[in-house]
Amino acid sequence: MSPFASPPIQKIDSKVALAKDVELYVLRLDLVHPLISGNKWYKLKYNLEAAKRENLDTILTFGGAYSNHIYATAAAGNLFGLKTIGVIRGEETLPLNPTLEFATSQGMQLVYVDRQTYKQRNSETLRKDLLDRFGKVFIIPEGGCNLDGVRGCREIISQDIEFDVACIACGTGTTLAGVALSLNTQQHLIGFPVLKGGDFLKQDIEGLMAPYQHNINVSWELICNYHFGGYAKVNDELLRFAREFEMECGVPLDYVYTAKMFYGVMDLVKEGYFDKRRVLLIHTGGLQGNVIRDTQGCLFHKSNV
Ligand SMILES: Cc1ncc(COP(=O)(O)O)c(C=O)c1O
Structure with missing residues (x-):
């Protein structure tokens, strides 16, 4: 028997989304295994x-x-x-x-x-x-980050999940490349780089997809302005958002990757970016590394605070 569970899908009841006629779902990859979780x-x-x-x-x-x-x-x-x-x-x-x-x-x-x-x-x-x-x-x-990594990530989204747009946090873009290759022609994928100036990832992602992409037209984009200052940088607004999101929706977020992507998605929902669409947020895990910074910029592991 495989020690890995198939990821549950959780519906998010959000007033903001409801007002914009947006349906939000989270693909909980963080729950596939207690130690080898997420992507x-x-x-x-x-x-x-x-x-x-x-x-x-x-x-x-x-x-x-x-x-x-x-x-x-x-x-x-x-x-x-x-x-x-x-x-x-x-x-x-x-x-x-x-x-x-x-x-x-x-x-x-x-x-x-x-x-x-x-x-x-x-x-x-x-x-x-x-x-x-x-x-x-x-x-x-x-x-x-290699072609075998991309290959595995093509298996993240199973065919029977219905959505119009999927959203994912990006570090190297490997996971995005794999997920993009598994989309159908009606679906769109948005990557949220957690590094500053994440535009450079576009070329890397195209390179990772190319060997697998035989005349498939994949619809994807990067939205690069939710990095909060750069890799592993956080501010009070992001930490507050993650805390409140967990309390309201029961989904814990890590501060380096998923909190930034979820923040970006909720912000775009408010702006009307997803009106009348069914949106799938891919939770890529990372909770083991939840660290926060004190006022001097020092990192603390969440369990010690
Ligand atoms: C929790 C989490 N989410 C997202 C990512 C980004 O994945 P990728 O490097 O494939 O873009 C990572 C990095 O591997 C990660 O640890």
Whole structure:
């Protein structure tokens, strides 16, 4: 039996949406597995299969100290009997934060590299160095951003879900690329980059889709003005929105990805962007990494506050 549940769909009763004749639904990928939740399993699935096919028993991947991808890869390795190595950006800080503490508890070996080296994470030189150092390992890029990642994300939306527009938060755009490839010609997809200046993602996403896109015309766009200052940046308005949304609608949001996308969607609902449409918000998980900043800009894990 697969340890993964199929994601439930939750209807959102919102007065604002009702007034605009908009139907809102959330696809709760955050509930597919307690440890490998959100978009993570979809991005890892075919990568792990490829590792097994190549008879490699160790996965090496990259991430920041609060990375959802590191967390999920560690758990998936443990679940499927693969060793895992996490190459972490920056210096080791002790005690480990809850994300890295969890990763080591799942058997992941952590290797720290300085930020300059980390920037080379997709280069052939670093790849060769890592293979020299760790032997035969299967390397998955940061965030599961590769064609096998896209392939898995084509399975996020099942054919029987009815909607006009789907909305998703974007980091690398891998998940958006996969979801876009699974749409029918009547449907539209909107990506909300969580990085500042997210327009650059358009080219990356087109590159990720191209090998799978055989004359399919996919309707998608990026809306780039809900980044709240950049990756992992938050302000009081966003935190308040996430708290109130959870209280009113019973859907917890993470501050790095889904809160920004949900905020953007609710704002656009008010502006009349979705009038008379059925909108599907894809909840891509990330709750393990919920951190908030104090007034000095320091990050705290939600469970410690
Ligand atoms: C919770 C969450 N949502 C959304 C994303 C964005 O996914 P992608 O990098 O495929 O755009 C990520 C990053 O992987 C994530 O951790």
